[in-house]
Structure formats: structure tokens, C-alpha cells
Amino acid sequence: MTLKEIADLAGVSVSTVSRVINHGNTKVASQEVKDNIWRIIRETNYIPNSSARNLKLGSDSGSSLIPVKSIGCIFARSKDTLNDPFFSQIARALEQEAFRQGYILKYSFSAYDMNDANTFHLITNNQVNGIAVLGRFDKNLLNFIKKQYKHVVYTGLNIIDTDFDQVICDGYQASIAAVNYLHKLGHTSIGYVGEKHKELRYQGYLDAMNQLKLPVLRENIIVTPISSEGGYNGVKEYLKKDQNVTALFCANDLTAIGAMKAIKEKGFTIPGNISLISIDDIDTAQYMSPMLTTIRVPMEELGKMTAKILIDRIENGKTLPIKVELPFTIITRESCSAKK
Helix, strand or coil: CCHHHHHHHHCCCHHHHHHHHHHCCCCCCCHHHHHHHHHHHHHHCCCCHHHHHHHEECCCCCCEECCCCEEEEEECCCCCCCCCCCHHHHHHHHHHHHHHCCCEEEEEEEHHHHHCHHHHHHHHCCCCCEEEEECCCCHHHHHHHHHHCCCEEEEECCCCCCCCEEEECCHHHHHHHHHHHHHHCCCCCEEEEECCCCCHHHHHHHHHHHHCCCCCCHHHEEECCCCHHHHHHHHHHHCCCCCCCCEEEECCHHHHHHHHHHHHHCCCCCCCCCEEEEEECCHHHHHCCCCCEEEECCHHHHHHHHHHHHHHHHHHCCCCCCEEECCCEEECCCCCCCCC
16 A cells, blocks of 8 residues: 555545645644545555565565554543544544554544444454553453553543553643632632543532632532533533522533533523533534633643553553643633623
8 A cells, every 4th residue: 555545545645645644633634634544544554664664574585574563542431432522633643643653553442342242352353562541441441451451551631540551631630720710700609510420520620619618519510421412411401490500610522512502592691691611622612602611631642642652661661650641721712701
């Protein structure tokens, strides 16, 4: 497989393919074109020429090829790996960085896929050099990962208690920052929308409210799945009662987008009646009306760093686990305003 053949399959120029491969997430092409090129690369097991040369072994009888170095990716919290805007962006950056170092992403799958016998067979019979785990996982998946893979790097918003390498953007501290931001705007009645069980974003909300000596009311804690559907259904039910919050902190952008829809359907305005802040800064956040104030998580950098640490672990055989923490940033837009 050559660059020209990839270009022909993708319906673009060779120079476009080259720029996408060598310049990652820069604006060399639309996201649809870039995703299509990387799909073709995965399906054809294309590797860069420099890496291909390194794979050859010279001998008197001819040359043979060492098996292509590969990694896998587990979406631990996502049922739909293609349509998760947070972890899929991390995975794209991870794949592209690995590719530049001569590795291919052999497969990616959701933790939920393991319930399918065919998928489970595919995973257990297609070995990779290492695995990246995106998002917090339960004990069953932890046991599977430890049994199946030698080199593992975890990335996400929750620090986990394992001996894996970790690349983190601290969701706990981001949550505290979100609540403090609302408080600086004058809000004292602040609700939470999202999951509670083993969720550091919820714990951050609680600790921030207590540190600020603000009331934590059970009725203002909207426990719902972290998704647009969860945010919509949870806030819709909440607004059927007499609500007293002036601001909501949502565990992620998708949840906030669902909450926005429920608030508007009720006839309330954002931020006139309720201010809204969340975490992630997915691309859609800036195109909402109003534009969503959120905590930006450096998704591309999380993916790149995860790939670098995983490949370093594979090639250099380090034994001590490391934890890398990347910073977050508050992105102020239109969905928050000072309490009137």
C-alpha cells in the first residue's frame, strides 16, 4: 500500500494524505476526510516508509518482515466508540502519534463489546504490543486487562488506584474550579447534573460547595447518566418541580447540551434563569446557542501523551508506573452570567 493508493481510495490528493499523516489534527482537511484516511490506514495496515524499512531483515535468501508493531484501544465507558466526541478525539490523537512512531492501531473496542462472543474472540486472538484504556473501568475489565496485556496506559479524568501508567486531566479539580467560577458570579444555589457512584466530578462539586459554605440540597442533585439523553431527561424531571437553583454544574458537555434542551422547553432562558457550566469543551460546545461555558480538557494532548508513554513502556521496559497530569482551562462563553 502506497500513499497514492490511499489517496485514490480516499478520493483526495497524495499531498492531502501526506499532510494528514504528518501534521495530525491541523486544518489540512475536514474532519470527515481525515477520519476516512485514518480508517483506510487501519484497514490496510499501512505503515510509513521509514518504519517499513526498519521492519525488513536482510538475509542471503531474501528478506522477510517482522510483524508490524501495534497497539489496541479500549473505550472503558463508551458504548458507541464512534460517536463519543470526547474519547474518540483522544483516540484519534493517540492513533496519529503512534503511527508517526511506526505503530498501527490494530483495533479499538468498547468494554461493552466484550459481551459479544465474536468480538471477545477477536480481541483475545489478536495480540498487540500494548493497550490504551480510555476512561474509568470496573473490576471485571481490570482483571481482563491484567490477564490479557503486558503494557497498559490509562487516560481519563478520574485518578485510579492501579499500577498502570496514567495520563490524567484531573476532573475533581476541574469540578471545584467550575463551582468556584459560578460562585464568583454570585450564584449560591448551585445544582449538579451527572453520575454519583465513584465519580470524582460529583465529589469535587460536594467539596467545593462545602468549602464555600453553600447549601447542598438533595433535590438539587440530579443523578442521571452522563450523556445528552441523561442530561435532558434528568433536568426535564427536575424542572417539573419547583426548582430553586440559579446555576447548574453538568459533569460533561453532552450532559449540559441535553440539560439546555430541557431548560429551553420549559420556557426558561440560559443564562437569564439558569447559568450552565460543564467539563470537556467538545467541538459542539462553541456552536450551541448560547455558546457553552465549559472546562477545556486538552484531549489531543491526552491522546498524544498516552501514545508516547505506552510506546516508551513497550520499547524500554520500564517497571515503575508513572502519572502525568495535564492542565485544564476555563473557557468562558455565553451560558453563564452574574446572578441578578
